[in-house]
Amino acid sequence: MTEASTNASSETVAGAPSGEAVSIRAVEPEGPLVDVMNGSARWEIPVLDHGFVALVDVMPRLIPEGKTADSAIVQAARVSYGEGTKKVNEDRGLVRYLLRHRHTTPFEMVEFKFHVAMPIFIARQWIRHRTANVNEYSARYSIVPDRFYRPSVDNIRKQSSTNRQGGEESIEVKTAEDFISLLEDSEKLYSRYLELTEKGVAREMARAALPVSLYTEWYWKCDLHNLFHFLSLRMDSHAQQEIRAYADAMYELIKPIVPVSAEAFEQYRLNGVFLTSLEVESLRSGKPLASDNKREQTEWEQKRARLGL
Numbered sequence: 001m002t003e004a005s006t007n008a009s010s011e012t013v014a015g016a017p018s019g020e021a022v023s024i025r026a027v028e029p030e031g032p033l034v035d036v037m038n039g040s041a042r043w044e045i046p047v048l049d050h051g052f053v054a055l056v057d058v059m060p061r062l063i064p065e066g067k068t069a070d071s072a073i074v075q076a077a078r079v080s081y082g083e084g085t086k087k088v089n090e091d092r093g094l095v096r097y098l099l100r101h102r103h104t105t106p107f108e109m110v111e112f113k114f115h116v117a118m119p120i121f122i123a124r125q126w127i128r129h130r131t132a133n134v135n136e137y138s139a140r141y142s143i144v145p146d147r148f149y150r151p152s153v154d155n156i157r158k159q160s161s162t163n164r165q166g167g168e169e170s171i172e173v174k175t176a177e178d179f180i181s182l183l184e185d186s187e188k189l190y191s192r193y194l195e196l197t198e199k200g201v202a203r204e205m206a207r208a209a210l211p212v213s214l215y216t217e218w219y220w221k222c223d224l225h226n227l228f229h230f231l232s233l234r235m236d237s238h239a240q241q242e243i244r245a246y247a248d249a250m251y252e253l254i255k256p257i258v259p260v261s262a263e264a265f266e267q268y269r270l271n272g273v274f275l276t277s278l279e280v281e282s283l284r285s286g287k288p289l290a291s292d293n294k295r296e297q298t299e300w301e302q303k304r305a306r307l308g309l
């Protein structure tokens with residue numbers, strides 16, 4: 001007799017499509033279970049001036065006492081490895097091995113559901129991550145709340161001269177103030193939006209007049225494998241500062257739930273350095289990188305600096 005069947009209790013339930021009674025076997029857990037969110041309805045972190053990221057649910061929500069949700073990854077891997085697991089039989093070691101070797105599907109067994117409020121221009125970047133399930137607030141069915149992103153003067157970045165992004169250089173205060181005043185002007189469109197919806201313009205049309213600094217909200221559900229992919233792109237220094245703030249907050253929310261995977265993610269992905277074969281050859285031979293591409297040369301310099309070379 002298996003352990004599971006020892007804990008089983010049977011119940012007969014009528015109502016199968018054939019009309020015949022079916023038997024559902026309810027299996028008791030082997031020991032006490034605890035809630036990974038300690039019974040909370042949500043864990044929330046404020047982001048930007050009016051935004052937030054809230055973790056509202058997790059799968060697995062209940063885990064054996066003394067374990068973390070990493071145990072769902074281990075459990076799934078053990079199914080696929082079967083006897084092979086005996087060689088890598090320590091949970092932490094197994095999770096780290098799976099992440100290092102991109103054995104990804106066990107990480108898809110853990111899921112996170114977030115409730116997020118962010119400016120529309122950030123939502124546009126975020127929605128490109130196609131592996132999540134999303135349900136957004138509808139500006140077609142409802143009047144949009146009056147919330148706009150307005151950065152502080154210190155947060156207005158100067159256009160970089162070396163790439164197409166906002167750079168690290170500070171911008172003249174007067175120019176930053178002018179830009180904030182432009183944002184304020186665009187927010188004034190809101191009262192006209194309200195006025196014209198009250199006069200009968202359909203909400204689905206009227207929203208076209210609102211700026212992309214307006215906040216929207218959505219539920220965003222993603223498994224841990226794809227969330228790590230999202231976080232590795234959006235916590236990166238190349239990602240826009242505003243979306244980085246959201247990614248950092250999401251990471252803080254999931255870290256206590258999957259601490260073993262999070263540690264491995266930081267060590268092997270987030271803070272790891274990937275070397276191309278040209279870079280390996282340059283290291284090995286001590287010769288310059290065999291590429292005349294300027295950007296590739298710069299990237300190699302940055303990696304060398306990280307490696308302390």
Ligand SMILES: Cc1cc2nc3c(=O)[nH]c(=O)nc-3n(C[C@H](O)[C@H](O)[C@H](O)COP(=O)(O)OP(=O)(O)OC[C@H]3O[C@@H](n4cnc5c(N)ncnc54)[C@H](O)[C@@H]3O)c2cc1C
Binds near residue numbers: 130
């Ligand atoms: C710094 C930065 C700058 C960017 N700049 C631009 C830009 O200028 N213009 C622009 O348009 N986008 C830009 N993007 C968006 C970027 O190109 C990706 O669309 C976005 O990061 C989502 O990545 P993804 O497709 O890997 O993620 P997801 O959609 O989450 O997909 C995860 C993985 O699943 C697989 N996958 C998912 N869907 C498919 C599919 N249909 N077919 C095949 N494989 C699939 C892929 O392996 C993918 O990597 C930028 C992103 C970053 C981080």
